[in-house]
Amino acid sequence: MTIxxxxxxxxKTYQSGGKSLTVLQHINFEVEAGSTLSIVGPSGSGKxxxxxxxxxxxxxxxxxxxxxxxxxxxxxxxxxxRVRNQxxxxxxxxxxxxxxxxxxxxxxxxxxxxxxxxxxxxxxxLLDRVGLANRxxxxxxxxxxxxxxxxxxxxxxxNSPKILFADEPTGNLDADTSETIEHxxxxxxxxxxxxxxxxTHDLDLASRTRRVIRMKGGAVVSDTVVQDNAL
Ligand SMILES: Nc1ncnc2c1ncn2[C@@H]1O[C@H](COP(=O)(O)OP(=O)(O)OP(=O)(O)O)[C@@H](O)[C@H]1O
Ligand SMILES: [Mg+2]
Numbered sequence: 591m592t593i594x595x596x597x598x599x600x601x602k603t604y605q606s607g608g609k610s611l612t613v614l615q616h617i618n619f620e621v622e623a624g625s626t627l628s629i630v631g632p633s634g635s636g637k638x639x640x641x642x643x644x645x646x647x648x649x650x651x652x653x654x655x656x657x658x659x660x661x662x663x664x665x666x667x668x669x670x671x672r673v674r675n676q677x678x679x680x681x682x683x684x685x686x687x688x689x690x691x692x693x694x695x696x697x698x699x700x701x702x703x704x705x706x707x708x709x710x711x712x713x714x715x716l717l718d719r720v721g722l723a724n725r726x727x728x729x730x731x732x733x734x735x736x737x738x739x740x741x742x743x744x745x746x747x748x749n750s751p752k753i754l755f756a757d758e759p760t761g762n763l764d765a766d767t768s769e770t771i772e773h774x775x776x777x778x779x780x781x782x783x784x785x786x787x788x789x790t791h792d793l794d795l796a797s798r799t800r801r802v803i804r805m806k807g808g809a810v811v812s813d814t815v816v817q818d819n820a821l
Contacts, residue, residue, distance in 0.1 A: 593656075594623040594753055594785050595644060600653035602639055602808075613639050614808045617653070623752070625821050626779055626786045628796035631805035637789040638683055638757055640805070644787070645678050645755045646670040658752055675703050679751035683758050683789075685742040687730040693717065693741045694726030700749040716744035719774060721767070735762040743771060747778060753785040754778065760792060772798070779821060 602614040614636045621627055629637050642648045643655060646662045647670075655662045658677050662670060674680070687696045694713055701709035717723050720740035730738055739762050746754055759775065760768040772795060779786045788799060796802050800820040804812040 592623040593620045594658055595621040595787075596654075596656040597644065598654045600640075600643060600650045600655060602636075602643060602648075603651045612808065614643075614650075615652075617810055619803060619810065619813060621753075621785060621787065623785055624779070624783045625801065626776070626799035626817075627788070627801045627803065628799040629787065629789045629803045629805060630791070630793070630796050631811075635805040636808040637805055641680075641755050641757055641787070641789055645680050645753075646674050647680070675700060675749060677752045679746035679749065679754040679784075681739075681742050681746045681754070681756035681759050683761065685730070685735075685738045687738055687741055687745075689730050691729070692726060693722065693728050693730070693733065696730070696741055697726075697744045697748050700745060704749060713744070713748060716748055717741075719747075720744045721770060736764065736767055739763060740767070740771065743774065747774075750782060751784060753787065755787050757789045758791065759788060760790070760795060768792075768795075 597617055597619050600614060600617040601612065603610050603612045617640060631637055643650050646657060657673065660673055694717060697713040697716055698709045701712055714726065717726050720743055722737060722740055725733065725737065743759060756775065760771055763771060775786055778784045790796050797816055800815060800817045802814055802816050803810055
């Protein structure tokens with residue numbers, strides 16, 4: 591058993607207007623490589639914040655995070671960006687596509703950053719998998735919310751990440767498209783051994799992952815294996 595993510599006593603406190611606000615405290619868990627995990631809990635309970643820390647998008651205030659054997663705590667912004675490009679895919683709750691790039695170019699960015707050849711071909715294949723092969727030349731503002739979400743998922747897959755974090759990946763999609771995206775996420779997990787960590791309000795989706803972590807008020811209140819036969 592390989593541990594791909596280890597979170598030890600992690601906390602996050604924001605400072606603003608001379609006041610401090612603690613939004614995460616005493617978080618501890620480990621994630622097995624290749625497994626699937628959902629993080630659930632009420633709005634404001636700290637799910638997005640936690641996902642961002644795990645993925646190296648932001649720094650924890652306390653505790654330590656080790657991602658794929660790399661301790662993130664002492665890395666600077668550039669070093670964390672490199673770790674993300676090499677190991678991590680991230681689907682943002684608000685997509686975060688670059689508005690001045692087309693859909694296709696957005697998907698190509700992580701590939702170009704790592705100097706991969708044939709980035710256009712790979713990006714086109716990914717657009718096809720999310721059902722948007724014919725929309726590659728459109729800019730994010732010319733796409734619906736659900737379409738932007740699918741572009742963001744294609745981008746997250748593009749660097750064949752060892753670990754994929756997805757914040758409400760089906761939050762803006764109709765039932766059919768959700769089903770397609772769920773298939774895509776779970777197939778990637780199976781075919782490529784990608785570890786999958788989802789934040790979701792959809793309890794049906796959460797019940798399909800092996801394990802569910804429930805958060806409340808910035809703390810983990812339960813951590814349960816719900817699908818014994820899932821990865
Ligand atoms: N940069 C920031 N500065 C101050 N407070 C912040 C900042 N970012 C998030 N917070 C606060 O941290 C808490 C947790 O936010 P977070 O986005 O992690 O919640 P969430 O569980 O993802 O909620 P939702 O289900 O609505 O997406 C919230 O109270 C939020 O206002
Ligand atoms: Mg959130």
